[in-house]
Amino acid sequence: MIGVLVKIAWRNIVRNRRRSLMTASAVAAGALAMLLFLGYTTYIFLGMETGNVQHLGHLRVFRAGYFLYGAGNPSAYGIDGYREVMRSIGADPVLEPMIRVLTPTQSLMGIAANYRGDNAASRTFFGEGIIPSDRDRMLRWDQYHTGIYHPLDPPMADADESRGLIGTGLARILNLCAPLALPECPPAPAAAPPPGEHPGKVNADIAELAGRDVPQGGRAPGGAQIDLLAATVGGAPNVVSLNVIGAQPQGAKELDDAYVLMHLALAQQLVYGREEHKITAIVLQLKDSRYLSAARARLNALFRERHLDLEVRDFAELVPFYGQVIRLFSSIFLFIALVMGMIVLFAVVNTMTMNVMERINEIGTSRAMGVRRSRIRAQFLIEGTLIGLIGTAVGAALAIAIAALVNRSGITWIPPGNATAIPLHLDVLGRPLRALGICAGLVLVATAAALLPANRAARLSVVDALRHI
């Protein structure tokens, strides 16, 4: 019985091919728009996730309170005996198979200064101390095959603690454009003396004293060596030298103007000085993002068991921007879905109403022959569903084809929070369940849209319907 209903529905669609085409086109346009946008957001989400996981890892273990209160003074929240904690995490039978990289990191703040040459310059910096080889391994994480890999350039070495990289903005501020041979990096204009302060005559006495023990005007200008000043945990002023081997652009300007990436040992030397060397965070990069919640739960259990006052945070918590972008794109998607859903709804309602109106006599005949009301309703619902299915299938096929074209075209763009352009990629099938959900949703909307006309058809009085020619 259902067979003949589908047969009648299908043949009516073919019979009204122009009208059906228009309606199916609306559905196809909806599917196309939503799937392409899904592909785009999937690409962005996976790209952002990849970037975050590459730089931050999936999970970070902090001393309790750091996440909420520590940002202003990272050095005050060092993890005691971190080597032992890392050993127990690395040896845990649950965590061990999930972990790809387990590495310590130290966050720090201070003043970066370049006192060489004529233009002395200094600025507050935000720094990260890392193990270079671990960082490089982290940067190679690419679960989603995005192809994103921006290595440290030039590479830092585990064996050379004095080397580091800084943000291009910071390099510019510290007059390192020339030593680092940075492109598009004009030297700073000569600083005007602050108002109200007139440089007096050179006091020969003081100048002589100052020059007696340390060479004036700094060491040879031209070297890209900067001084990093910070107060140690104990409050003592501390200074280390950093050989800046390169500058890497950072996404946000405020970070680009302040970022220093250095060897963990150098960061610890600066922050802890003569005291016990600790770290800010233990970084866990997992083999697969799906392990995240399991790994997190296990870490928490481990810390409870061992009475360690530590907390675990994932990258999404550490980068609120990530959640904001996801929410932004999700709301845009919702908007598109709403508009497309409305278009599909009206198109199908319109078409199905016309179909019902044209077939009133046929409906009367069928009812007289003994077809139940419910089957008349089913008849037209099936028609709506079929239109939805056809449109969705066409839209999906088009979306996949267009995505393939775009992906092959080599278009590049700069995603939010990124500093460098990367190839645009539409990942339509990257999240298959969502793609399926979109298609199913459109078919459902088409079916639901047919409900109103179908009910009308089912409610017709047989006598009136038969009288209708």
Add this chain to the structure above:
Amino acid sequence: MQLEAMPPVVRLTHVSRTYQAGALEVRALDDLTLEIPPGRFSVVIGASGSGKTTLLNLIGCIDAPSAGAVEVCQQKVAELDDDAVADFRARNIGFIFQTFSLIPVLSAYENVEYPLLLVGMPGPERRRRTLAMLEAVGLAAQAQRRPNELSGGQKQRVAIARALVKQPQLVLADEPTANLDSATGASIISLMRRVQADSHTTFIFATHDPQLMSHADEIFAIRDGALLEHRGSAS
């Protein structure tokens, strides 16, 4: 003969049917009482608006009386709900319409097969019956044609096959020859007369067509919703 002893296939008792046409109440049938015996070729005649279509609709269980009782095939129709009435029609009543009313997207074969699907007949039996029925109306060669590829007479033959294929107790035909030229009409009438004779199915017609009246076993003349005259072989 045996048929004469059987209970009537249609029994109307004091049946009235009124319609609301705006503020006006139209009385299509007025206190009509009649019985139609089984196995007859009966004709309802009357002018346009006399109420003969309303009478056929009530007998066909696609309309309900405003007053009185309708009993078809010993079933009090008022006792059945909507779905049950639909199933009842599917089993017991065949319709033939003036405008043929075939389902345009189905072939002749599929149109004839449709009523058998409604009663849930298994495939092989369905196919055999459908083909036999098409053979009987002389359309075996046109089985795969769509209605728009058939002539008026052929369409009405398909409609007759569709009405009879399920072997109903009752076939109702409202002006079945009105849209046909007289020669085709005559061939349709003789076809119906033949299948009626073969199957002993009760046929009830509403018509103006004098050709049809001449074939009738029984004639009910209706005027203004009331039975004016009942002519026929005495029961």
Add this chain to the structure above:
Amino acid sequence: MSGASSAVRSLGAALLAAGAALTVTAALADSPSAQEIIAATDRVRNPGEPFRSTVTLTEYVGGSERNHDRLVVFSKEDRATHQFRNLVHYVDPPRDAGKKVLLDGHSLWFFDPASNVSIRISAQQRLIGQAAIGDVLTVNLGVDYTATLTGAETIKDAARADRNCWHLDLKAANDQAVYAHVEYWVEQGTNYPIKGKFYSDSGRLLKILYYRSFAPELGAVRPTEAVIIDAVDTSLATTAAFGDYRSADIPDAWFQRDYLPRLQVQ
């Protein structure tokens, strides 16, 4: 809080007075112990009683004078920690007049009469500028450092005159010590502090300090000027001139943060 930085920049003077007030043991005539030398030189720098003094800070960039501050400092030894607590009152320039700073051990409070609030200055905020010199001058050598005698050495003092000195090597003795390592030269016989070199935990030379203009003040001959040379930003130098030492009866209540708004200095 624009006043905060400029006020804090001038802190060195206040801190200068805060030295160790150690009970000096009788020095052995020929071979004084390193600790004894340090104690003696602490005594040269700081009077053994509560006092007030006037400090003039002058900042030099590339040898040229840049900035000038005058302050009044009240200093008193904390009997528990043997460290001086200092209360600094700004007198000049006029835009800073009335600002006050309280230094008690490692904590530093700044009070701005314009906003009438006291805020805490963190160690991080004392990294550069002249606030940093405070740490050089507060060095509580005798208490916070363990001294060893490296030997006798003749060095040139601030005025290029030769001085026969004890060369002392000081290592941080506790967490309160600001510097990991200090080199110190003290003139033999007079125990005058002549020169100091201060190193960070990382081993970098941070500051070089010269004392000069020795003159009688409050019962002893004391250095009346310090020249502090920044060894990181080598273009920076600061002089701190001390004068007008007066013995003063300073109530302990003054050295409380809550008291800062109420303190009036004539």
